[in-house]
Amino acid sequence: MEMSDTHSGPGGALAQFWTLSVEEVCGRLGCGTSGLTAAEAASRLERFGPNRDAESRREGWPRAVLRRLLEPLSLILLSAGLVSVVTGDEVGGGIIVAILTLSIGLDTVQEGQAIRAAEVLRQSVALKAEVLRDGASLQIDVEQVVPGDLLRVRAGDIIPADALVLDAAAFTAGEAALTGEPYPVEKRSPTAGSKGGDTASLLYRGAVALSGEATALAVGTGRNTVFGAAAAALAGPQEASPFQRDLHAFGLTIARLTLGLVVVVLAARMIVGRDLLGSLLFAVALAVGLTPELLPMITTVTLSRGATRMARRKVIVKRLASIHDLGAMTVLCTDKTGTLTAAEIELNRSIAPDGAEDSRPVRLAAAAAELGGDRGALDEALRKSLPDSATGWSLKGRRSFDFSRRTGAILANGPEGGILILKGAPEQVLALCARTRTGACVQPIEAEMRAAVQARIRSLAGDGLRSIAVASRPWTKGAVELGAEDERDLIFEGLCVFADPPKATARSAIARLAKAGVSLKILSGDDPAVVQHVAGLVGQDAVTVLSGDEVAQLSDEALAVKIQTVDAFGRLAPDQKSRIVRALQAKGAIVGFLGDGINDAPALQAADVGLSVDGATGVAQAAADMILLAPDLAVVADGVEEGRRTFANILKYVRMGASSNFGNMLSMAAASFVLPFLPMLPTQILLNNLLYDLSEIGIPFDGVRADGTARPQVWDMDGLIRFAAVMGPLSSLFDALTFGTLYGLRATPEAFRTAWFMESMATQILVIFVIRTTARPWADRPGGALVASSMLALLAALILPFSPLGASFGFEPPPATTLAAIGAIVVAYLATAEMLKPFALRRDVRPCRPRARHSGRPGRR
Numbered sequence: 001m002e003m004s005d006t007h008s009g010p011g012g013a014l015a016q017f018w019t020l021s022v023e024e025v026c027g028r029l030g031c032g033t034s035g036l037t038a039a040e041a042a043s044r045l046e047r048f049g050p051n052r053d054a055e056s057r058r059e060g061w062p063r064a065v066l067r068r069l070l071e072p073l074s075l076i077l078l079s080a081g082l083v084s085v086v087t088g089d090e091v092g093g094g095i096i097v098a099i100l101t102l103s104i105g106l107d108t109v110q111e112g113q114a115i116r117a118a119e120v121l122r123q124s125v126a127l128k129a130e131v132l133r134d135g136a137s138l139q140i141d142v143e144q145v146v147p148g149d150l151l152r153v154r155a156g157d158i159i160p161a162d163a164l165v166l167d168a169a170a171f172t173a174g175e176a177a178l179t180g181e182p183y184p185v186e187k188r189s190p191t192a193g194s195k196g197g198d199t200a201s202l203l204y205r206g207a208v209a210l211s212g213e214a215t216a217l218a219v220g221t222g223r224n225t226v227f228g229a230a231a232a233a234l235a236g237p238q239e240a241s242p243f244q245r246d247l248h249a250f251g252l253t254i255a256r257l258t259l260g261l262v263v264v265v266l267a268a269r270m271i272v273g274r275d276l277l278g279s280l281l282f283a284v285a286l287a288v289g290l291t292p293e294l295l296p297m298i299t300t301v302t303l304s305r306g307a308t309r310m311a312r313r314k315v316i317v318k319r320l321a322s323i324h325d326l327g328a329m330t331v332l333c334t335d336k337t338g339t340l341t342a343a344e345i346e347l348n349r350s351i352a353p354d355g356a357e358d359s360r361p362v363r364l365a366a367a368a369a370e371l372g373g374d375r376g377a378l379d380e381a382l383r384k385s386l387p388d389s390a391t392g393w394s395l396k397g398r399r400s401f402d403f404s405r406r407t408g409a410i411l412a413n414g415p416e417g418g419i420l421i422l423k424g425a426p427e428q429v430l431a432l433c434a435r436t437r438t439g440a441c442v443q444p445i446e447a448e449m450r451a452a453v454q455a456r457i458r459s460l461a462g463d464g465l466r467s468i469a470v471a472s473r474p475w476t477k478g479a480v481e482l483g484a485e486d487e488r489d490l491i492f493e494g495l496c497v498f499a500d501p502p503k504a505t506a507r508s509a510i511a512r513l514a515k516a517g518v519s520l521k522i523l524s525g526d527d528p529a530v531v532q533h534v535a536g537l538v539g540q541d542a543v544t545v546l547s548g549d550e551v552a553q554l555s556d557e558a559l560a561v562k563i564q565t566v567d568a569f570g571r572l573a574p575d576q577k578s579r580i581v582r583a584l585q586a587k588g589a590i591v592g593f594l595g596d597g598i599n600d601a602p603a604l605q606a607a608d609v610g611l612s613v614d615g616a617t618g619v620a621q622a623a624a625d626m627i628l629l630a631p632d633l634a635v636v637a638d639g640v641e642e643g644r645r646t647f648a649n650i651l652k653y654v655r656m657g658a659s660s661n662f663g664n665m666l667s668m669a670a671a672s673f674v675l676p677f678l679p680m681l682p683t684q685i686l687l688n689n690l691l692y693d694l695s696e697i698g699i700p701f702d703g704v705r706a707d708g709t710a711r712p713q714v715w716d717m718d719g720l721i722r723f724a725a726v727m728g729p730l731s732s733l734f735d736a737l738t739f740g741t742l743y744g745l746r747a748t749p750e751a752f753r754t755a756w757f758m759e760s761m762a763t764q765i766l767v768i769f770v771i772r773t774t775a776r777p778w779a780d781r782p783g784g785a786l787v788a789s790s791m792l793a794l795l796a797a798l799i800l801p802f803s804p805l806g807a808s809f810g811f812e813p814p815p816a817t818t819l820a821a822i823g824a825i826v827v828a829y830l831a832t833a834e835m836l837k838p839f840a841l842r843r844d845v846r847p848c849r850p851r852a853r854h855s856g857r858p859g860r861r
């Protein structure tokens with residue numbers, strides 16, 4: 001790894017702190033090693049700035065406006081407007097500029113609000129860091145950490161700042177995403193008098209605390225860190241979802257079509273010798289009319305609105321686009337503890353090797369948990385069951401719990417003198433035991449006893465009770481780093497048995513998910529027998545429970561086939577959880593993963609939508625796309641519905657464009673070849689587009705019928721093409737009818753344009769009430785906001801030609817007969833659209849798609 005020599009930041013932060021001793025670092029930072037006062041921390045926050053990546057994605061409104069202004073179409077329009085003004089057409093030019101201003105303003109304000117709302121929500125689940133302030137341990141937002149802070153980092157945390165380790169116990173860090181080092185890196189305090197240069201005492205912001213615990217002095221925060229922005233794990237990524245990418249591709253297709261059309265129209269008009277500026281303006285206006293320029297805004301607003309609604313149902317969305325993925329999810333994989341079962345694990349009993357109740361196993365286990373345990377539910381339960389278990393004990397060494405070995409050990413001095421205590425999954429612990437205890441007696445462990453213990457564990461599991469085994473060994477040597485050779489020849493002390501009852505709500509939530517087309521798989525590290533029992537209680541009749549060992553035997557292909565029929569897994573290692581997620585994805589499933597531990601982080605990363613819970617480990621929260629404030633499957637079922645609503649509303653917008661708007665613009669282009677005059681003036685087309693956009697503002701707030709959220713939804717281009725193939729020609733047919741009628745009525749060019757403007761507005765706007773639902777329009781009432789935005793826009797379009805303002809747009813009120821004819825055409829169009837709707841809307845979304853190219857989301861760790 002190369003470290004830059006120029007590492008020094010604003011506020012005179014520390015250059016190359018890794019070459020300095022602790023004393024020198026403290027000297028330069030102007031602090032001690034006992035934490036800051038609140039006042040000092042506040043002034044440092046002022047000086048060094050918040051601990052976040054500086055390119056905070058928040059864009060101010062001037063930049064948001066500028067970005068839109070610099071888009072090619074806006075630029076052309078603006079220059080066209082200016083040319084008009086210069087060449088004497090002040091009114092036309094003014095209108096163009098006004099319309100441009102209005103639509104950019106509308107877009108900016110709406111999107112800005114949406115982004116802010118989502119940001120506020122995201123902040124509410126910001127990662128926390130533990131610091132010492134005014135002598136007391138505090139949980140603060142990671143952004144508030146300043147150089148000089150004394151940090152406490154524990155397994156499962158994301159390291160909040162570059163820091164120098166002062167004290168460490170069995171602490172390892174995962175730095176793969178930063179340095180590429182794939183294995184856990186051990187961290188310890190610098191040896192006394194060392195002149196630094198020792199990366200073993202450096203913690204990097206954004207790395208993961210994998211095991212143990214450390215106290216460290218923060219030296220660099222924000223971008224002023226060794227890896228700067230690479231530590232983006234803390235920032236919360238916001239990549240596009242597959243759905244958004246599809247939408248973008250769709251937008252591009254339209255843009256290409258538009259470009260082609262514009263060139264053809266322009267060329268044709270030039271050849272027949274029409275005036276250049278007028279033709280250019282007409283072509284550009286057509287392009288504006290065709291461009292789905294509201295697509296990004298509608299997507300963002302719809303998503304943000306979805307996020308707000310989900311927050312009310314206690315789901316905080318970190319990555320907005322994941323709302324779609326949740327709606328598209330076909331399989332939900334979940335951890336067991338805390339989601340299927342209540343998070344409150346309780347000690348049920350403590351039993352000696354012979355099966356008799358005996359407090360010794362729990363006394364040893366609780367002392368181990370107190371002295372060197374983790375933040376997991378099991379250690380928590382042990383500490384609660386015997387609060388003073390560690391009085392009279394002192395810790396000498398520890399090996400923190402490790403998910404691949406499923407055991408953890410401590411070395412301590414207790415009432416009996418030096419002792420090594422090891423606890424963990426019974427199979428693993430028993431394998432390390434050579435002896436067993438009966439009262440004060442220790443004798444070799446017999447095969448029958450092993451069998452009897454296994455049978456006891458199985459029968460307890462049948463009652464839904466989970467066991468861990470406890471073993472020990474007298475320790476006469478001094479303190480050492482515990483290694484595998486120390487953890488042999490142990491004395492089996494007995495079992496601690498825990499009750500972890502299933503959640504009352506789990507069963508109905510799973511049924512609801514199943515009804516919504518989402519199947520559930522349980523991916524647990526627990527004993528398969530316990531998993532099977534819990535699965536049965538929540539209504540998942542898991543006939544077979546595949547164990548981690550069995551999973552390890554299968555090739556990727558075989559696994560992908562096998563898991564189609566297996567719904568529960570036990571004794572999985574962390575990487576097996578992610579392997580199962582990927583195997584499901586390989587068969588086309590859109591996979592969600594719900595988990596809270598360090599052992600769940602890889603699977604959360606691999607899943608299409610990662611769900612974690614409030615209070616989960618930092619890594620799990622950082623890897624997740626959504627955080628559940630209530631760790632409850634019912635909340636996930638709500639979220640799925642919300643995701644599908646969001647999807648359905650965006651689809652309405654896309655369909656709307658594909659039915660009338662697009663068709664109208666095409667007809668206009670065609671008409672311009674046939675007519676001796678422009679079928680609509682450029683300013684009229686722009687106005688048409690603006691009012692159409694306004695009418696759509698209500699879409700994100702519209703309701704969606706139950707049948708619209710019943711199945712998992714993914715973007716389906718074929719379905720959309722089918723829709724356009726039915727609705728597009730229909731629109732063109734009625735345009736031709738309008739055209740013919742106006743021609744037949746010998747309308748003046750002005751009246752012709754006005755009438756066509758009105759017809760075009762009415763069909764474009766009103767068709768939403770036909771296509772927004774598969775039901776009859778009157779059977780499925782539209783949302784108030786949509787009715788309001790549509791009606792206001794329509795009203796404006798119908799009144800304007802008759803108002804004093806109409807003349808400046810080149811409108812001329814058409815005679816009553818023309819109006820009546822136009823009205824009849826609009827009604828006929830809507831009725832026909834309603835009749836053809838069942839063909840157009842048939843299977844617009846597919847339940848599943850094969851994903852050969854899926855490779856997770858880019859840029860995520």
Ligand SMILES: Nc1ncnc2c1ncn2[C@@H]1O[C@H](COP(=O)(O)OP(=O)(O)OP(=O)(O)O)[C@@H](O)[C@H]1O
Nearest residue numbers: 335336337378379401406423424425468524525526
């Ligand atoms: N702190 C601990 N001390 C001793 N044993 C532990 C500890 N934590 C976990 N284990 C053992 O390791 C196994 C797997 O751990 P854990 O239950 O946390 O995995 P998991 O996949 O998160 O399971 P779950 O699905 O129940 O959440 C446990 O069943 C238990 O036997």
Ligand SMILES: [Mg+2]
Nearest residue numbers: 335336337597
């Ligand atoms: Mg767990």
